[in-house]
Amino acid sequence: MVETARTREIVTRLFADVQSGNLDGVLAALGDDIVFDLPGNEFNTVIPNLRTWRGKDGVVEAFRLRTLDTEILEFEQRDLVVEGDRAFVLNYQKIGHKHTGMAVEFEFTMRITVGEDELIHEWRAFFDSAPEIALFRSDIDQRLLAAVRAGDDERVATLLRDGADPNRREATTGLTPLQVAAGLGRAGTVEALLAGGADVHGVDTRAGCTALHKAVQNGDLATVRALVEAGAFVDAVAPTTGHTALMDALWYKHPEVVGYLLDQGAGVNLGTHYGFSMKEHFEFELNVNSLGKEKLLEAEKLLKAREGEDERRIAEQELMAATAAGDTERVRRLLADGAEVDARYPVRNGFNDLHTPLLVATRDGHLEIVRELLAAGADVNATEPTFGACPLHKAVYNGHEQITALLVTAPGVDLDFQGATNGYTPLHDALWHGYDECARTLLDAGARTDLVGHDGKTPLDVALDVFDTDHPIIERLRAA
The missing domain is CATH 1.25.40.20 (Ankyrin repeat-containing domain)
Known part of the structure; x- marks a missing residue:
């Protein structure tokens, strides 16, 4: 066993080299099989070097990761207790964040074991990582936005895991990370942000547009689909323009997106806040566009197909028609013939949109029809x-x-x-x-x-x- 005095000398020199930044001196004190153990757990993953490192290369990487974003402002060895080949060190450290200027200070304990070869083979740290967590999170939201703009989905997922706020707005644009990713048409990034708690219903601070509006403007169908499947309101209206996602899909000439939104029940009888109905606006677009007009004509075919499908569905809704008319006998006959009791009315931007017959009957006061519908198993x-x-x-x-x-x-x-x-x-x-x-x-x-x-x-x-x-x-x- 190494004598106490020699262990004290080795450890004292080690921390003098740490304090001065002499990495060569630090490495010279270590055995090739050094175990450098920093207390990492599921709650402090934002601190990049907290884990168990093995070998000198591991120690070098641990120090490199630590100094990417922080610098040591003050360092002091406050106590040293040595027992044979083991040393217990109490250190004080103040570190600052290079980008935000935030600084934290804390004490930490280390246990060091020196081998017979007078090299350090075990170096374990013990400390409360809460101050450093706050330090490393001080710019985490900015890093998330940068990763979103760079399309680095792996980095996005890591930052969300480490506590980045998926709803913190970009200072220059007022956009959330989800709105940025949607506008760039990055479906994978959108899915990662949604999984991390991004608000699919949030709006931007300038025009009041949702992430769905942004995705539609870009025209990436996979991104549009990801948002709709996450619960985005298909007919959400931008308060500045009155535009729905469908209106934007037509305006930006994305017929594939138009078709998808129509399939999702997007309203076709809504209007803008500046005096146009959607149909009038689309006619205007057809008249003023020369380039890309073939895409508008493709979208026009889809709109007409949707109109035809809606008319067909309305014609089939005999039970709803009888209910709305208050015709109890006809309701009774239709139910006896197997009419679908909970069939929903198509979206026509009217009073009965997506209502069941029971919802209409209870609203309009048709008591006997309500009785018949309940007896037929209406929801x-x-x-x-x-x-x-x-x-x-x-x-x-x-x-x-x-x-x-x-x-x-x-x-x-x-x-x-x-x-x-x-x-x-x-x-x-x-x-x-x-x-x-x-x-x-x-x-x-x-x-x-x-x-x-x-x-x-x-x-x-x-x-x-x-x-x-x-x-x-x-x-x-x-x-x-």
Whole structure:
């Protein structure tokens, strides 16, 4: 075993070389089989050199990685305890980030073992890595944006793993990483960002466009598909222009993207904020474009095909037509003949878009048709896409008390479903519109009174806005 005094001498010289930056001196003190152990774990992967390194080349790489982005500002050996061939060192260090200027200071302990050959064979560190984690994350969001622009998907995934914010905006453009990747047409990067928590619904700060708008403008179909499959709203409207993704796909002459969006149910009867309907805008595009007009003509064929398909589907929707007309006998016959009870109306940018017959019947007050549809197995909890409302919302919102009474007894009904736009339950809606009888029916059926809407209001809060304080429904809600 190496004597204590000799171990002290070797270790003291080692840290003098570390402090002065004498890498040759450091390497000369190490055995070829050196184990350089830095405390890496799943929480500090942002610090690039925290792992177990073996051999002198490993030590060199560990120091190289450490100095890529940081520099030692202060270093002090504060204590040294030696027992034979082992040394325990307490060091202080202050390091700074080269790019952000952030600096952190901390103490750390090292255990060093010297072999009979008077070379160091084991060098293990022990410290709280939290200060360094903060240091290395100080520019991580900028590095993420740089990796996105460079198309380095592996680097993007690594930075997201290490804590980069996928929704932090670029300072110069106001774009999120997802919007940047979408605009560049990089489907792989988009998928990595979405997997890392990027907001598919976020908009840019200048025009209010979504990542889907950006992808459509680029024309990369794979990127468009990745966003839609992640839940992007196909008909999201840019507040500055009123453009939907479909409008942009037509404007930028990407017929493949036009076809895909039409297949996803994109609306064809919407308008811009500057006075054109989509169709009028497209006619304008056809008239003013000379180059690339063949792509517009290809898109025009797709639009006409979609129009034809919609007309065919509407013609087939006999059950919906009978429901909308309030024709109970025809509804009964169609159901007996096997009509699809939950068939949804095509998107025509109208009042019945993607509604089921039950949603329309409960909204329009057709009690007997509601009874027939429920008996035929209609989905009592079906929702429509505009407000995210279910049949109970439709019934109480319009004050249809008998329909409400029928729905609350339907097997599997969700009495407390909260709508997507405002978080209101059917009970909220009944009170909001002053239909206390519908509210009583819901309460008798066991509707909850503690749920809050997006405005923070309980049903009691809504009722107090609508009814006199001595109204019986107020008393009942307070008792509940």
